[in-house]
Amino acid sequence: MLLRRLTLALAIASSSYAMADEGRKSLADKHAPAGIMGDHLHDEGKWMVEYKYMVMSMEDNRIGDNKVSDADAIGPPGPPAGINVNGIQTNAGAAPTDMTMEMHMMHVMYGATENVTLYTMLMLPSLTMDHIRGDMNPGGRGTSFTTHNSGFGDTSMGALIRLYSDERQDWIANLGCSVPTGDIYRESTIPTAGAVSQPLPYPMRLGSGTFNAKPGLTYKRYCDWWSFGYQFQTDLPIGRNYRGYSVGDEFRFNSWTSVLLTDNWAVSLRGEHLWRTAYEGQDPTANNMVIETNVESFRGGYWYNMGIGTQFMKNGHYFNFEFVPTIAQDLDGIQLETDYSVIASWSKAW
Numbered sequence: 381m382l383l384r385r386l387t388l389a390l391a392i393a394s395s396s397y398a399m400a401d402e403g404r405k406s407l408a409d410k411h412a413p414a415g416i417m418g419d420h421l422h423d424e425g426k427w428m429v430e431y432k433y434m435v436m437s438m439e440d441n442r443i444g445d446n447k448v449s450d451a452d453a454i455g456p457p458g459p460p461a462g463i464n465v466n467g468i469q470t471n472a473g474a475a476p477t478d479m480t481m482e483m484h485m486m487h488v489m490y491g492a493t494e495n496v497t498l499y500t501m502l503m504l505p506s507l508t509m510d511h512i513r514g515d516m517n518p519g520g521r522g523t524s525f526t527t528h529n530s531g532f533g534d535t536s537m538g539a540l541i542r543l544y545s546d547e548r549q550d551w552i553a554n555l556g557c558s559v560p561t562g563d564i565y566r567e568s569t570i571p572t573a574g575a576v577s578q579p580l581p582y583p584m585r586l587g588s589g590t591f592n593a594k595p596g597l598t599y600k601r602y603c604d605w606w607s608f609g610y611q612f613q614t615d616l617p618i619g620r621n622y623r624g625y626s627v628g629d630e631f632r633f634n635s636w637t638s639v640l641l642t643d644n645w646a647v648s649l650r651g652e653h654l655w656r657t658a659y660e661g662q663d664p665t666a667n668n669m670v671i672e673t674n675v676e677s678f679r680g681g682y683w684y685n686m687g688i689g690t691q692f693m694k695n696g697h698y699f700n701f702e703f704v705p706t707i708a709q710d711l712d713g714i715q716l717e718t719d720y721s722v723i724a725s726w727s728k729a730w
């Protein structure tokens with residue numbers, strides 16, 4: 381005990397600067413902005429729980445980077461029904477007009493060793509999509525309907541590995557994966573006004589149906605009153621699911637800067653490049669002709685998102701909030717455009 385105190389006193393006396401730096405990573409910018417995961421580690425034996433909420437708003441369709449009206453999306457009345465995009469006839473049954481994607485996330489982190497933090501995240505998506513009907517539909521052309529789906533999504537888990545750290549920087553590898561706990565097949569009679577039961581199209585499904593590899597790499601650097609970071613993160617489905625398809629590969633490159641207003645309050649600015657590839661394979665029940673959200677090649681594209689955020693600490697509680705408008709997007713085929721997301725989280729570590 382005496383020896384330990386003596387060593388501690390010596391350490392403080394000999395390197396008060398290093399001690400001060402140790403504290404630098406515990407200020408309001410200790411976590412990256414709310415839209416980022418896997419950016420920090422916890423000390424051995426320490427736990428963190430987090431509840432995160434995200435809502436994404438998508439309204440109006442785009443072909444490539446050109447906006448199209450709802451009327452253009454279902455095409456002129458009469459045969460050939462719907463519209464032809466990239467040689468594919470679609471939206472004869474209906475066209476989506478807007479979508480709200482909500483996600484409730486329960487996140488737990490545990491410092492297994494000084495250099496390895498384990499994590500898991502449960503997802504509860506709640507998806508709502510509005511549509512207008514096209515020609516090939518017993519409900520009547522131009523009428524509208526709404527579909528909804530919610531429940532468990534896929535579950536993420538993995539290990540964050542410290543590659544290198546000093547008082548002012550961290551290199552962290554994310555060896556993550558997701559498990560297909562989200563349902564990918566539900567039917568609804570709403571689109572046909574009760575006439576026929578149809579499976580919900582791809583973006584209304586709760587999971588990918590596959591095991592996904594989610595490797596990533598993060599770099600963070602802390603300066604006196606500000607910090608910055610970079611992250612490359614992927615989401616890569618392995619093989620095909622039981623419906624015979626796989627969702628697209630996803631690649632995200634983020635960079636962000638946080639500025640400390642006080643030790644407990646920071647503001648952040650983030651830029652995100654997001655690439656998604658087309659789906660592979662095909663669910664045999666997904667009919668291209670009926671609606672664009674059934675078309676496997678109309679799922680990919682490029683998005684540039686900007687995150688304006690703030691981070692706040694009080695009595696050991698950590699709050700993280702971000703408003704994320706989509707600044708630019710180039711979509712494969714015809715798809716709903718993304719307008720903005722809002723992400724908010726509460727976490728506590730002990």
Ligand SMILES: [Cu+2]
Binds near residue numbers: 422489
């Ligand atoms: Cu954490």
